[in-house]
Amino acid sequence: MTVESLFGALETLLTFETMIWVIIGVLLGIIVGALPGLGPPLGMAIILPMTAPLSPENAIILLIGIYSGSMYGGSIAAILINTPGVSSSAATMFDGYPMSKQGRAATALSISATASTIAGLFTITALILFSPFLVEIVLAVGSPERFLVAVLGLAMITVVTRGSMAKGLLAGVAGLLVTTVGSAPMSLDNRYTESMLLYDGIDFVAVLIGLFAIAEMMKLAGQTGGIADQAVDIGGGIIDGVVETVKRPLTVFKSSMIGMIVGSIPGAGSTVSNFVAYSEAVRSSDDPDSFGSGNETGVVASEASNNGTVAGSLIPAISFGIPGSSSTAVLIAGLLMHNLRPGQSMFDPSGELALTYTMLLALLVGNVIILLVGLTLVTRLGVLTRIDTNYLIPMVVVLSFLGTYALDSNPIDVVTIIVFGVIGFYMVRYNYSVIAFVLGVVLGSIAEENLYTSLQISDGSYMIFLNPIEYGWLSPLLVVAIVAILFGPFLKGRLDAYRESA
Amino acid sequence: MIPWSEGGGTDTYARQLGPLMEEELDGSVVIDNQPGAGSLRGIEWLHSQDDDGTVFGTANTPSWQFGWRLEGIDDWHPSDFEPIAYSGVFGYTIIVNDELGVSDFSELQDAYADGEVDNFAHQGTGHDSHVISYLLRDEYDLEWETAVAYDGGGEVNEAVISGETPVGIATNTSAADAVDSGNVSAIVNLMDTDIDAFPEIDQITNYGDSLAYISEFRQTQIAPPGTPEDVRQDLADAIEYAATHDEAQEWAEETGNVLEYGDIDAAADDLDGALDDLEENVDFEAFEERIDEDA
Numbered sequence: 146m147t148v149e150s151l152f153g154a155l156e157t158l159l160t161f162e163t164m165i166w167v168i169i170g171v172l173l174g175i176i177v178g179a180l181p182g183l184g185p186p187l188g189m190a191i192i193l194p195m196t197a198p199l200s201p202e203n204a205i206i207l208l209i210g211i212y213s214g215s216m217y218g219g220s221i222a223a224i225l226i227n228t229p230g231v232s233s234s235a236a237t238m239f240d241g242y243p244m245s246k247q248g249r250a251a252t253a254l255s256i257s258a259t260a261s262t263i264a265g266l267f268t269i270t271a272l273i274l275f276s277p278f279l280v281e282i283v284l285a286v287g288s289p290e291r292f293l294v295a296v297l298g299l300a301m302i303t304v305v306t307r308g309s310m311a312k313g314l315l316a317g318v319a320g321l322l323v324t325t326v327g328s329a330p331m332s333l334d335n336r337y338t339e340s341m342l343l344y345d346g347i348d349f350v351a352v353l354i355g356l357f358a359i360a361e362m363m364k365l366a367g368q369t370g371g372i373a374d375q376a377v378d379i380g381g382g383i384i385d386g387v388v389e390t391v392k393r394p395l396t397v398f399k400s401s402m403i404g405m406i407v408g409s410i411p412g413a414g415s416t417v418s419n420f421v422a423y424s425e426a427v428r429s430s431d432d433p434d435s436f437g438s439g440n441e442t443g444v445v446a447s448e449a450s451n452n453g454t455v456a457g458s459l460i461p462a463i464s465f466g467i468p469g470s471s472s473t474a475v476l477i478a479g480l481l482m483h484n485l486r487p488g489q490s491m492f493d494p495s496g497e498l499a500l501t502y503t504m505l506l507a508l509l510v511g512n513v514i515i516l517l518v519g520l521t522l523v524t525r526l527g528v529l530t531r532i533d534t535n536y537l538i539p540m541v542v543v544l545s546f547l548g549t550y551a552l553d554s555n556p557i558d559v560v561t562i563i564v565f566g567v568i569g570f571y572m573v574r575y576n577y578s579v580i581a582f583v584l585g586v587v588l589g590s591i592a593e594e595n596l597y598t599s600l601q602i603s604d605g606s607y608m609i610f611l612n613p614i615e616y617g618w619l620s621p622l623l624v625v626a627i628v629a630i631l632f633g634p635f636l637k638g639r640l641d642a643y644r645e646s647a
Numbered sequence: 648m649i650p651w652s653e654g655g656g657t658d659t660y661a662r663q664l665g666p667l668m669e670e671e672l673d674g675s676v677v678i679d680n681q682p683g684a685g686s687l688r689g690i691e692w693l694h695s696q697d698d699d700g701t702v703f704g705t706a707n708t709p710s711w712q713f714g715w716r717l718e719g720i721d722d723w724h725p726s727d728f729e730p731i732a733y734s735g736v737f738g739y740t741i742i743v744n745d746e747l748g749v750s751d752f753s754e755l756q757d758a759y760a761d762g763e764v765d766n767f768a769h770q771g772t773g774h775d776s777h778v779i780s781y782l783l784r785d786e787y788d789l790e791w792e793t794a795v796a797y798d799g800g801g802e803v804n805e806a807v808i809s810g811e812t813p814v815g816i817a818t819n820t821s822a823a824d825a826v827d828s829g830n831v832s833a834i835v836n837l838m839d840t841d842i843d844a845f846p847e848i849d850q851i852t853n854y855g856d857s858l859a860y861i862s863e864f865r866q867t868q869i870a871p872p873g874t875p876e877d878v879r880q881d882l883a884d885a886i887e888y889a890a891t892h893d894e895a896q897e898w899a900e901e902t903g904n905v906l907e908y909g910d911i912d913a914a915a916d917d918l919d920g921a922l923d924d925l926e927e928n929v930d931f932e933a934f935e936e937r938i939d940e941d942a
Contacts, residue, residue, distance in 0.1 A: 287811040329772075330796070332942045341691055486801040601766075601794075602793070
């Protein structure tokens, strides 16, 4: 059955129409990735409502193509103008931009394309091979585990927050508050539903479009001219880049695995994996001092990890509807919009397994496209960073409004993107974590519903989350993980202080 | 106007019948999805539209009357709408995880009575399937201890398949999906209409009165208040043409959906009777109190 689904998926993928959507998706992804300020969540969020007329397969392929393409696209701006096109390419700047200044920009860009592709091909293949076992895991995850995974995602706020922890927590709690609007899942109470427009609460897709598209455009509007003004000379050998990457199989393997594992943790995403992989490359190097001044290994590690993250982050997204990152939050919205519910049926041969495989195979093809585009158009890619914001902003804003209204024809969604656009703009300006806010918005309802269902099953006993004998080992393990994430750094600090005093 | 999202059951029907209606009407049929508030938002929107027949909608009777009554909406009344026709039928069944070894409703009654199973899955607090859960316990001797709320039919399917809550309520089409997973059976039909996909299934009417007043839904086409009868008759003719067309019937057989045409008068009778039947059989105030007590 599984093999049949795989062949069915291959058949779907190899149609002309579907292949066109893969190509469009990846190319759009490379463009939004390369434009600083337009990340994959923004690109995906404004495209999302426009996918309504497409078949579910093509819609998801388009979205995931953008996600994957942008991971490579982000390196273009990072290497050429020392600005990460997407936050997950931040570590690429450390060695990519110095290479560029040394006249080796083309080499750095082709390293990025090659490492991205190899990591993508490797992790997606691993995911396809692993998928028959995922269904067992998904079925073992019931309401209590889903609640705890959501709480784990919320606990990750303490990890993803940079700077003030109070601000991170505040952002997360504000996100949770947004999910309380609408009819309550556990009682007949309605919250703020004087108007029927708010009966189902605030649509999280509209929130995401506001946070990522409108807020970013407001920020860009404050700048003048193109995103990058200086012209960049693209020199160096393209083939050298491929050779440099292939010469470092261990770095590619390790970084893509780091990407995949970190990506599968809710809330972590490619920004985290990117730095973890880069740090690991520095740590394990014989010559750590050469990093930061144009060491090819740094670019390989950073770019392999962010493409590996794509495969990893799909695991919680399609298994439980829990996002590993903002991009996967939009992807989940896309699944729901096309009536595909994340869960067991996504891995069930009689359910949506063929679609899941089509999506994964499309990603494999997408990675090959990245390589082809990366190696053939390398010298012309700089143009993307010089698009005038006077054209860019109106396009994105109009598309965002049109797309949002098209979601449900609900006027409240249009109000939502304006309100959250303004909120997002000030959150970024005053260093409140947007990802913490998104985690709250996406996970709030999942946590609330599953907590309620779990307590109904256990007749009100909280032991359902702790008792391994009656309810299985997964819940207590998740509780331990949550406690470790929340209190680990605190305990470690106390322990260190104790050791020092001793 | 379809008051549910793209890709849902009611939307699928509409997209199937729309192009065929165009042939008969010699005009275009545009599907406008206005989802929200369990279909009430779209229906409320329809209430305010022009009464010249350019806008009409599909509402699932008696689910929308149930929602309207439970929400206590004052601004409009279901009887304000003008009937056009009905075009399809669907409704609830009970699905059971095969590990329970139950093949019909009487065996399920025994399983609950013997304490082999305690919980019963429904599709959300205040949902019509929640009321049916209470009715099954009060009037059909299904002695569950806890009615567990899930978020919609998909989650109920998953809970029954995984065995977390091994018994639950599912629409006939969603039950067919669950049965395809290999370890779930549909054991009793709660509607009066037969389900072709489950020819051997037990009937709830073997154990008491019909439950169809709350467990069987017609996809009723309704027009804004004041829409003249001649305009509605034209639409009804187009719906009849579409619903009885070979192409549509073939689709229904393949997908396990039930297409059934009812004319203007049948739709009118249905609309008139739906709310009265609900009031007669369901004590809404007592139901709300029980939900609060159980929460």
